[in-house]
Amino acid sequence: MKSIAFKGLRARNTFWFYIFASPWILGFLMFNLGPMIASLYLSLTNYSVLMPTRFVGLYNYQEMLKDKLLRISIWNTAYYAGLGVPLGIILALILALLLNHKDLRGRSFFRSTFYVPSIMPIVALSILWIWLLQPRYGLINTFLHFFGIKGPNWLGDPVWSKPGLILMSLTGVGGNMVIFLAALQGVPVHLYEAAELDGANWWNKFRHVTIPMISPAIFFTLIMGFIGSFQVFTQSYIMTEGGPADSTLFYVLYLYRYAFDYFKMGYASAMAWFLFIIIVTLTFVQFRLGTRWVYYGGQ
Amino acid sequence: MISRALSRREFLRVCAGTMGAMLAAGCAPIPATPAPEEAVPEAPPAKVAVTLQFWAEGFSEWVEGRIDAYKELNPEVTVEFVTFKWGEMTPKLLTASAGGTPPDIVIQDRFRVAGWAGRGGATPLDDFVAQYNVKPEDYWSATWAEAVWAGHVYAIPFETDGRFIFWNKEIFEAEGLDPDTPPPSQDWEAMIDLAIQLTKQAADGSVDVMGFIPCQTLGYGNGGDYVYAWANGAKYMKDERTAWMDNPKLVETLQWEFDCVEAVGGIEKASEFSSGWPTVAGFSPFGAGKLAMMVNGDWNLSTFAKYYPDLKFGMAPWRMRGKEDEYTGFAGGFCWAVPAGAKQLEPTFEFLNFLNSYESHLDAGIRYQVIPCLKKAALSDELINSSPYPELRRMANESMEYANFRPVTPVAEEIQDLWTYPGTGRDWVLYGKKTPEEACKDMQEIVQKALDEYWASVGA
Numbered sequence: 021m022k023s024i025a026f027k028g029l030r031a032r033n034t035f036w037f038y039i040f041a042s043p044w045i046l047g048f049l050m051f052n053l054g055p056m057i058a059s060l061y062l063s064l065t066n067y068s069v070l071m072p073t074r075f076v077g078l079y080n081y082q083e084m085l086k087d088k089l090l091r092i093s094i095w096n097t098a099y100y101a102g103l104g105v106p107l108g109i110i111l112a113l114i115l116a117l118l119l120n121h122k123d124l125r126g127r128s129f130f131r132s133t134f135y136v137p138s139i140m141p142i143v144a145l146s147i148l149w150i151w152l153l154q155p156r157y158g159l160i161n162t163f164l165h166f167f168g169i170k171g172p173n174w175l176g177d178p179v180w181s182k183p184g185l186i187l188m189s190l191t192g193v194g195g196n197m198v199i200f201l202a203a204l205q206g207v208p209v210h211l212y213e214a215a216e217l218d219g220a221n222w223w224n225k226f227r228h229v230t231i232p233m234i235s236p237a238i239f240f241t242l243i244m245g246f247i248g249s250f251q252v253f254t255q256s257y258i259m260t261e262g263g264p265a266d267s268t269l270f271y272v273l274y275l276y277r278y279a280f281d282y283f284k285m286g287y288a289s290a291m292a293w294f295l296f297i298i299i300v301t302l303t304f305v306q307f308r309l310g311t312r313w314v315y316y317g318g319q
Numbered sequence: 320m321i322s323r324a325l326s327r328r329e330f331l332r333v334c335a336g337t338m339g340a341m342l343a344a345g346c347a348p349i350p351a352t353p354a355p356e357e358a359v360p361e362a363p364p365a366k367v368a369v370t371l372q373f374w375a376e377g378f379s380e381w382v383e384g385r386i387d388a389y390k391e392l393n394p395e396v397t398v399e400f401v402t403f404k405w406g407e408m409t410p411k412l413l414t415a416s417a418g419g420t421p422p423d424i425v426i427q428d429r430f431r432v433a434g435w436a437g438r439g440g441a442t443p444l445d446d447f448v449a450q451y452n453v454k455p456e457d458y459w460s461a462t463w464a465e466a467v468w469a470g471h472v473y474a475i476p477f478e479t480d481g482r483f484i485f486w487n488k489e490i491f492e493a494e495g496l497d498p499d500t501p502p503p504s505q506d507w508e509a510m511i512d513l514a515i516q517l518t519k520q521a522a523d524g525s526v527d528v529m530g531f532i533p534c535q536t537l538g539y540g541n542g543g544d545y546v547y548a549w550a551n552g553a554k555y556m557k558d559e560r561t562a563w564m565d566n567p568k569l570v571e572t573l574q575w576e577f578d579c580v581e582a583v584g585g586i587e588k589a590s591e592f593s594s595g596w597p598t599v600a601g602f603s604p605f606g607a608g609k610l611a612m613m614v615n616g617d618w619n620l621s622t623f624a625k626y627y628p629d630l631k632f633g634m635a636p637w638r639m640r641g642k643e644d645e646y647t648g649f650a651g652g653f654c655w656a657v658p659a660g661a662k663q664l665e666p667t668f669e670f671l672n673f674l675n676s677y678e679s680h681l682d683a684g685i686r687y688q689v690i691p692c693l694k695k696a697a698l699s700d701e702l703i704n705s706s707p708y709p710e711l712r713r714m715a716n717e718s719m720e721y722a723n724f725r726p727v728t729p730v731a732e733e734i735q736d737l738w739t740y741p742g743t744g745r746d747w748v749l750y751g752k753k754t755p756e757e758a759c760k761d762m763q764e765i766v767q768k769a770l771d772e773y774w775a776s777v778g779a
Contacts, residue, residue: 066776069417070440070659074776088761089743155591156525176590178750263742264590265750280410281732282769283438 063289070283080290090291092266093274096182100270101249104186109241112193116200117226131201138194146258149188150175160187175260178267185255185268196241203237204230232315239314243306250299271295366395369666372422374412376403378653381683382426389673396666412658416440421658423667426477429465429654430725430735436473437729437773442657442664443471451672461650461724462692468727475675476692478683479652480616481636481715481722482542488631490517490528490611498633502531502612504550505638507575511582517611518583526592529604530583531612533576534749535739537593539604542649543614543637544739545725548572549647550640555726555734555766562770564734564763565756573755577748586749601626616651617715621688624707634711636718648722652692690716730769737762 038045063080067073084090118124119131137145152159153174161171174184211229220228231238253272256262262269275295279288375382379402386398401422403411408425415421427435435441447453453475455463462476488498494517503509510531517530532538533547548555553568563569580589592604603619604610606627614637623630636646655671657664673679680696683689685705691697697716706712725731737744744762747753753761 066772068438068776069413070435070438071776154594173587173591173594176594177587261740261742263746264586265746265752266743269743277736280413281736282730283413283434284772 059289059292062286063293065286066284067286067289068283069285073286076286080287081294083287084290084294089266089269089274093269093271096267096269097250097252097271099182100186100189100252101246103183104189105242105245105249107186108190108193108245109196109238111190112196112241113200113238115193115197116204117230119197120201120204131198134197135194138192140191142254143258145188145191146255149184149191149255150259153184153188176264178265181260181264181267185252185259188255189249189252196245199237199241200234203234207233233317235314236316239306239310243303246302246306247299250295250302366393368395368397369663370397370399371424371663371667371670373398373400373424374403374408374422375400375426376405376408378402378426378683378687381686384682385674385679389670392673393669396670398670413440416658416660419660421660423657423661423663424671425656425658426653427474427656429462429474429476429479429652430727430731432466432474432654432656433468433727434729434731435656435658436468436471437777440659441473442659442661443473444475444657445472446664447475447668447671448472450668451675453675457694458692459650459690459694459697459719459722461719461722462652462654465650465724465727466654474654474656475671477653477655477674477680478687478689479650479692479719479722480618480689481718482546482614482616482649482651483634483715483718484612484614484637485605485619486612486633487605487608487610488633489608498631501633501635503638504635505640505642507640511575511579514579514612515582526584526588527609529589529592529610531579531610532583532589532593533579533614534589534741534745536741537580537589537749539593539610539613539615541615542651542739544572544576544745545723546614546637546647546649547575548738549649549723550637551575552640555738556728559728560770560774562730562734562763562766564737564766565759569738570755570759573745573748573758576745577755580749586751589749603627605632606630617690617712618688620706620708620711620715634708634714636714646718646721648718650719650722650724652689654692688712690719694719728770729773730766733766733769737765 062073064075064077065073066076066079115134119127119134121127124130153161155161155171155173155176158171158174160174164171172180174180174187207230211233212225215225215229251272252270253276256268256270256273257276260268262273271291272295275288275291278284278291373382373386379400382400382402386400389396389398408427409431412421412425432441436443458476459479462479466472466474466476484502484504486498486502491498502513514530514532517528518526519528521527529538532540533543534540535542535544548569551568551572553566553572554563555566555569557563580586583589601622603622603626605613605615605619606623608630617634620634623632636648639645639647655674657667657671661667675693677693677696680691680693681699681702684691684696684702688706691702696702697719703709703713703716726734728734736742739745744758747758747761748755752758
């Protein structure tokens with residue numbers, strides 16, 4: 021009897037799981053899975069959209085190995101993700117900690133202020149940042165000038181173009197900030213009280229209570245951040261066109277050119293699958309490493 | 320209440336059923352339009368209602384005006400116009416073509432025609448040309464040349480634009496130069512010297528007035544990179560199957576562009592100067608007196624009249640290298656094309672013929688201050704006199720007679736990206752990553768590979 025009840029509960033849970041997940045499942049099956057399977061096949065062809073398609077085996081993948089610009093685009097994208105994601109998380113966490121103080125006046129105003137840029141259209145944001153990063157009259161360099169620092173030619177110098185775009189990406193930390201705020205409010209107060217009784221200072225409380233308790237939120241933002249950053253496109257498409265000197269030629273921008281400018285959808289499909297493998301591998305590694313530092317209450 | 324847990328199999332069955340039903344609903348035929356009431360026997364047979372799809376990037380006001388005019392003459396034809404931002408139509412046209420639902424007619428960048436036609440993405444317009452007696456000689460030859468691929472006409476030239484050397488007369492005067500004498504574009508070394516002479520530093524070491532930066536986008540340049548190559552006698556292709564990006568003439572041209580940038584302070588100064596000026600009307604460093612010379616398009620005439628009415632400037636065609644009285648130019652611009660798979664050719668051709676009329680060309684030319692591809696419209700007094708600078712407009716329009724055009728090849732996009740666009744290719748040289756020889760060699764490799772793959776894909 022006990023066993024039957026357990027089965028019933030499990031089945032019921034499973035049923036409701038699928039019901040709640042069904043919008044995504046149906047959407048994925050109807051709009052994503054088909055194109056994904058098709059693109060896997062197309063990556064083995066010379067598909068140009070307009071012409072008859074011919075099977076070419078692994079030719080596209082072999083060509084990718086020889087493609088010098090592809091290697092540059094991978095490096096650019098890894099640089100952007102590797103520096104931008106951790107920076108974004110740290111800044112979002114700092115903001116969340118500051119805005120979590122109960123005695124901070126105008127908390128809601130500041131929370132909204134920091135959050136709003138993250139929901140602004142990326143195109144509008146890109147155009148705005150062209151101005152902010154302008155070397156002579158831009159707000160960023162004007163600010164640096166107050167401290168006697170001559171700001172760089174952000175978008176016109178191959179060394180500074182990626183840091184410029186990373187700086188811009190920090191405008192979007194509001195989304196992560198909200199996640200961290202929610203996580204911080206879920207940390208039981210008694211844990212801090214117990215730590216204080218043990219003589220812990222603010223750093224110890226942060227290090228040994230806050231971080232472990234919000235580690236699932238950090239893990240989530242890390243995973244999503246890397247997935248998003250590896251698909252960075254709009255900023256370089258609008259602001260730099262991949263330049264100067266290929267320094268912001270990101271992977272998806274390069275893929276887009278092959279797909280829509282050069283009629284090489286087969287090659288672009290192969291590139292897309294390679295990117296998929298990179299992201300899946302990175303996510304898998306993060307999940308494996310996550311078991312060492314992510315704390316789920318009750319486990 | 321009796322409840323029963325749904326098994327996984329049953330759940331999947333439900334999902335599959337739902338999906339199937341949705342797909343079936345999506346694929347269901349669209350209900351036929353109710354048949355109109357039968358006409359009385361005496362009345363002439365009613366014309367069948369037709370709806371055409373027309374896509375373009377820009378030109379909205381003109382297109383809408385033309386559609387209204389056409390509707391008055393042909394009430395049974397409805398033209399649905401979809402306009403896109405610059406650069407956004409091509410991906411959508413590609414996907415619509417893939418889905419078998421392309422628009423009936425598009426305004427397309429003319430240099431892309433060979434790329435679409437060569438891949439079977441455009442409908443040949445030979446029948447249209449024959450049916451409506453369209454004569455190639457009525458159009459600027461450069462614009463017609465871009466509309467033809469493999470012996471077939473795939474587009475009808477619509478409007479074009481030239482590239483010229485502009486100079487600020489006040490800056491020239493202040494330097495003791497004759498403001499009415501065009502810069503010595505035939506002498507590349509003299510142009511570098513002049514660029515140095517006209518460049519002025521600000522107190523903080525940045526460039527206050529830039530003499531000349533020859534490259535696309537940098538220094539407000541547009542299209543010059545092609546013009547210099549043609550002025551130097553360079554070609555981008557040996558024949559339709561062989562690229563010639565490593566042509567010594569192209570290497571020389573790229574070297575000169577690099578030398579010119581170096582002479583005015585190097586790419587660091589050039590890009591710093593350029594990044595301060597957004598490429599939108601009303602923000603021209605040339606108009607603001609901060610740029611002494613530039614190579615740009617004739618559309619600047621109307622821009623200057625609107626935003627910088629007091630600007631004293633000159634505009635002249637670029638000379639062939641080493642020749643005082645031989646010029647070259649660049650005919651860019653757009654055309655009308657019919658994507659492959661467009662099904663209503665007869666009404667589309669009728670509408671295209673209406674668009675291609677003298678009045679239509681003239682209307683667009685006057686409205687946008689561009690050069691109609693139809694010579695008669697381009698040279699009409701009505702158009703010339705509509706310009707705020709009639710003499711310069713006349714010179715620009717007449718220069719189309721000897722204007723050059725981008726290589727007509729299915730890999731024209733690759734050539735343009737590498738040769739003129741900021742970001743890659745030419746940037747390798749400007750930013751000191753490669754010598755002009757190395758850059759041209761690498762460009763050759765990329766373009767030749769694209770060509771080889773194209774010809775292999777068409778089985779030839």
